[in-house]
Each structure stands twice: as C-alpha cells, then as structure tokens.
Amino acid sequence: MLSPVCDSDSTTKCREMENQNQESFPSQPNQQLSSPTHELPPNSSNEQTQKRNGTESPQHESHDVPVQPPKSSRNANLPPPSFPQEIVVEILSYLPVKSLLRFTCVSKSWKTLKSDPFFIKKHLKTDPNFSKKRVLIDSGSAQIRGIISCSLKAIFDDPIVTNTTYDDLSYEWFVGSCNGLICIAIKQDGVILVNPTLRVCKMLPDFGFKKSWNWDCYTVYGFGFDASVDDYKVVRIRCYPNKAFEDGYESVVEVFSLRTNCWRMILEFPFRIPFRTAGKHVNGSLNWPVFRGQDEFSHTIISLDLAEETCKEVPQPCYGDGASERSLGVLDGCLCVLCNYERLYADVWVMKEYGKRESWTKLVTITYMGVPVYRDNHEYFAAPLFVSRTGEILLQFGMKLILYNPKWEEFRTPAFRTLSEAFYFINRAVVYEESLVSPTGVNQPS
Structure with missing residues (x-):
C-alpha cells in the first residue's frame, strides 16, 4: 500500500500528534480517556517555543508511527452492563x-x-396480549379419545392452528382451570390436578365415602382458588335420589384442600345439579345451575363461597319470554349466562359486579341465522369461552368450536393442524393459562 506524501510542515504536525497520542492513551484498560480538548502541560518554556515555531527537539524524532487501536477495543475488558434485580x-x-x-x-x-x-x-398477572392463554380440547370421537392443546391467540389469528397432543393423560371430563392448573375427573370418584405446561400432575386421595351408590347417583365437581388462605380447592357434590325432597334428590357437598391434602364433608342442600355440570369459578366462589322441582327450565344459580364454605342463591337477569336452554360460563373473570330462545337467537349476559343483580349486562345477541349446522337442528350454543379485544367470541356449538363476529354477524370455524379427523369432534373445551404453579409443590405446609 502506498504511503501518503507529506511536506516538512505536515510531517512535523504528524509527529506532534503522535507524541500527544502516546502520552494521552491510557496505560490501563479501565482508565478513563482524556477529553479531546484537554492539553497536556508543557515540559519547558523552550518546548512551547519549539511547538509554536513548528519544530521538534531531536530526541522526539521517530520514524515509527504507531497504529491506534480500534475504538471498540478500548472497552473490550469493561464489565457487561448490569440491571437491577427488579427489572x-x-x-x-x-x-x-x-x-x-x-x-x-x-x-x-x-x-x-x-x-x-x-x-x-407475578408471572400469572402479566399477560396483556393473552399470549399465555391456551385451550385444552377433549376429543368427542368414539374412535379416538385424546386431548389436544393450542394457543388461544392462534385460534383467533392463525389460518391453521398448531396444536400439541397429550396421549399419556387419563381423563373422563374436564372440571375447570385456575392459575394454570386443570382439574380433570377420570371416574366417579377419581380426580387429578395437572399443569399441562409443566407436565406435572397429582392424583387426589379417595374420600372414602361409604353411602349407598346406585345407577341413579352421580357426581359433579368444581375447582377454584381460596385467596383468604392461599389454597386451591376441589369441590365434589354427590347427588342421591331422595323422595323426601321436592326435586327428588339430595346433594352432599365435600371439599378437598390442596394445603391439607384431605377431603371434608361440609354441608348438604336439597337441590339437584345437572349431570356433568362443572362449577364456574368466579370471585372466590363456585357457581352451578340447579333444578328446583320437576321443571327442567326453572334454573337457579347456587354459589358456594370457598372461604366461608357456605351456599347462597345468585340473582339472575330478566331473560324475558321464550327463554329455554341456559348455560353458565366465565368471561374476563365475570360470571356469564348464555340464554337460548329456541333456535332463533341467544343472549349473552355478563355480571359486571359479582352478586349484584343490577350489574347484569347484555353483552351480545347471537343469531342462529348462518350458523354452520353439522348434525341436526337440536344443537344449542354453549356459554362463550373467550372474547377477543376486537369483540370476536369463541364458543362451542354442538361438537364444534366456532368464532362469532357480532359486528358483521359472521361465523367461522378454526382449522387445527391435527393428524386425526377425530379431533374435529369436540366433547368439551376449557381455557387455561400457562403458569409455573405445580400441583405437587404449591401451598404445602412446611
């Protein structure tokens, strides 16, 4: 490479800069560099005169011009930046x-x-774009029984939904979800708690209830969180035929505490809960529809407070004439009811403030016009599972999951990337959130 040609004055200035660089460059890696405008103190008045006249003393002459290290190498040995632990x-x-x-x-x-x-x-509370929420789907196929999990966001946004299959998970029906834990019934007296993200599960002990059992008896469940003692609880309600009651049934309520790892019988009430109807967890309580008398459509909503372990009736909205099939659900932490009016339309009601009748608000009316029919004309809408930020609603119709856009009154069906057509027939679905909560290590006494 050719060297630049310089006259004598330029050479003198270059040498002067060279000497300044050699004196100003720090000898230690972490030493702070001098300001570019800072001048080193002169060694003598004669040196100052020589610099003003553009000459150098012979002892400063040098033919070797050092190469200045790259700027990045000056900080090569600096410690990496650190953030406070809270950040x-x-x-x-x-x-x-x-x-x-x-x-x-x-x-x-x-x-x-x-x-x-x-x-x-803290991790549970941080999900502004519901990116941690997922849907667990129970296949309703008679040929293949299985569970798949997929992203809730993908159901709304993706043309093809990628899913995960759980082949090693025993189950009979979903009870509910809370803080990433899912409660699953595997038989009349068998319950497991599972975190599908961590792939950790816990089999609950048997209650050992010895009361007579026959084909008229059945069990329903609920699952929720008692914030007063930081405890997860499973509630089991056994329904027995008893002619002494108006409904012809009595119900015995038992509760399992994850903290104490045992069951207790807490109360009885003279109501019958519909078969395989899971309690809906809202505001520290579990809520079920119950039958009073022989009228199948005279629903009452009963609430069990998980802290007080007492029951009370929940006020309902005024449905108007023609109300028939109803189902309970939870939307954005609020109790909701979907009320069908034969097969004409369905209203979705949301209780904005739990326990206050005046807080019931009609969220949307879903028409049956244009709804995709898969089997027959006797299927009804079930309670919504989720509502997106744009107002699109995910709900179940028969054995299908569908999305309803109330603005355009349009339906669409999410497509799942699955190997088996059997998973297109859905028996039950539950929305849950990914979490670090473990059923085997949470709230255990020390």
Missing part, C-alpha cells in the same frame, strides 16, 4: 413458561425463580 424479574415475568424453563441454566438466581412464590404470582 430482570419484570422482564422475565412476560416470557412464556417454556422459555423460562430453558433459561434456568443461565444462573442460580434465574433457576430459583421458577419455584419462587412471588415470581409465580
């Missing part, structure tokens, strides 16, 4: 569970986060 926790709380589990190898402090009670609760 790190805040950032990590937005990540999905699978990412958090992968990051446990980063450091010991990150590894302990997955079992830290404070972080587990």
Whole structure:
C-alpha cells in the first residue's frame, strides 16, 4: 500500500500528534480517556517555543508511527452492563413458561425463580396480549379419545392452528382451570390436578365415602382458588335420589384442600345439579345451575363461597319470554349466562359486579341465522369461552368450536393442524393459562 506524501510542515504536525497520542492513551484498560480538548502541560518554556515555531527537539524524532487501536477495543475488558434485580424479574415475568424453563441454566438466581412464590404470582398477572392463554380440547370421537392443546391467540389469528397432543393423560371430563392448573375427573370418584405446561400432575386421595351408590347417583365437581388462605380447592357434590325432597334428590357437598391434602364433608342442600355440570369459578366462589322441582327450565344459580364454605342463591337477569336452554360460563373473570330462545337467537349476559343483580349486562345477541349446522337442528350454543379485544367470541356449538363476529354477524370455524379427523369432534373445551404453579409443590405446609 502506498504511503501518503507529506511536506516538512505536515510531517512535523504528524509527529506532534503522535507524541500527544502516546502520552494521552491510557496505560490501563479501565482508565478513563482524556477529553479531546484537554492539553497536556508543557515540559519547558523552550518546548512551547519549539511547538509554536513548528519544530521538534531531536530526541522526539521517530520514524515509527504507531497504529491506534480500534475504538471498540478500548472497552473490550469493561464489565457487561448490569440491571437491577427488579427489572430482570419484570422482564422475565412476560416470557412464556417454556422459555423460562430453558433459561434456568443461565444462573442460580434465574433457576430459583421458577419455584419462587412471588415470581409465580407475578408471572400469572402479566399477560396483556393473552399470549399465555391456551385451550385444552377433549376429543368427542368414539374412535379416538385424546386431548389436544393450542394457543388461544392462534385460534383467533392463525389460518391453521398448531396444536400439541397429550396421549399419556387419563381423563373422563374436564372440571375447570385456575392459575394454570386443570382439574380433570377420570371416574366417579377419581380426580387429578395437572399443569399441562409443566407436565406435572397429582392424583387426589379417595374420600372414602361409604353411602349407598346406585345407577341413579352421580357426581359433579368444581375447582377454584381460596385467596383468604392461599389454597386451591376441589369441590365434589354427590347427588342421591331422595323422595323426601321436592326435586327428588339430595346433594352432599365435600371439599378437598390442596394445603391439607384431605377431603371434608361440609354441608348438604336439597337441590339437584345437572349431570356433568362443572362449577364456574368466579370471585372466590363456585357457581352451578340447579333444578328446583320437576321443571327442567326453572334454573337457579347456587354459589358456594370457598372461604366461608357456605351456599347462597345468585340473582339472575330478566331473560324475558321464550327463554329455554341456559348455560353458565366465565368471561374476563365475570360470571356469564348464555340464554337460548329456541333456535332463533341467544343472549349473552355478563355480571359486571359479582352478586349484584343490577350489574347484569347484555353483552351480545347471537343469531342462529348462518350458523354452520353439522348434525341436526337440536344443537344449542354453549356459554362463550373467550372474547377477543376486537369483540370476536369463541364458543362451542354442538361438537364444534366456532368464532362469532357480532359486528358483521359472521361465523367461522378454526382449522387445527391435527393428524386425526377425530379431533374435529369436540366433547368439551376449557381455557387455561400457562403458569409455573405445580400441583405437587404449591401451598404445602412446611
């Protein structure tokens, strides 16, 4: 490479800059660099005169011009920037569970986060775009029994929904979900709690109830969280024929505490809950529709307070004439009722303030016009599972999941990327959120 040609004055200036660079460049990597406008103190008045006249003393002459290191190398040995622990926790709380589990190898402090009670609760509350929410679907096929899980956001946004299949999970029907835990009944007296994201489950002990059992008896369940004692509870209601009551049934209520790991019988009431109707968890209570008398359509909503372990009736909206099939659900933490009017339309009511009759608000009316019919004309809408930010509603119709757009009054069916057509026949679906809550390690007494 050719060297630039310089006159004598330029050479002198270059040498002067060279000497300044050699004296000003720090000898230690972490030493702060001098300001570009800073002048080094002169060694003598003669040196100042020589510099003003553009000459240098012979002892400063040098033919070797050092190459200045790249700017990046000056900070090569600086320690990496560090963030306060609270900022790190805040950032990590937005990540999905699978990412958090992968990051446990980063450091010991990150590894302990997955079992830290404070972080587990913070992670539950941080989901502005419902990216952690998923749907667990029970196949209703007679040929193949199985469970698939898919992203709730993908159901609304993706043309083809990618899903995960759980082949090793025994079940009979879904009871409900709470904070990432899902309660599943596997037989009349068998219940498991499972976190499908962590793939951890717990089989609940048998209650040992010895009362006579026959084909007229059946069991319904509910699952929720008691915030007063930071405890997860499963409620089991056994319905027995008894002619002494108006409905011809009596119900015995039992509760399981994850903290104490045991069942207790807490009360009885003279109502009958519809077969396989799971309690809906809202505001620290479980809610069921019950029958009074022999009229199948005279529904009453009974609420069981998980903290007080007492029952009371929940006021309902004024449905008007023609109301028939009704179903309970939960939307955005609020109790809701979908009321069908034969096969003409269905109203979705939401209780904005739990327990207050005046807070019931009609969210939307869903017409049966244009709804896709798959089997016969006797299917009804079930309570909605979720409402997106744009107002589109996910609900079940017969054995299908469908999306309803109230603005355009249009229906569409999400397509799942699954190997078996059997999964297109849905028996039951439940919305849950990915979490770090473990059924085997939470709230256990020390």
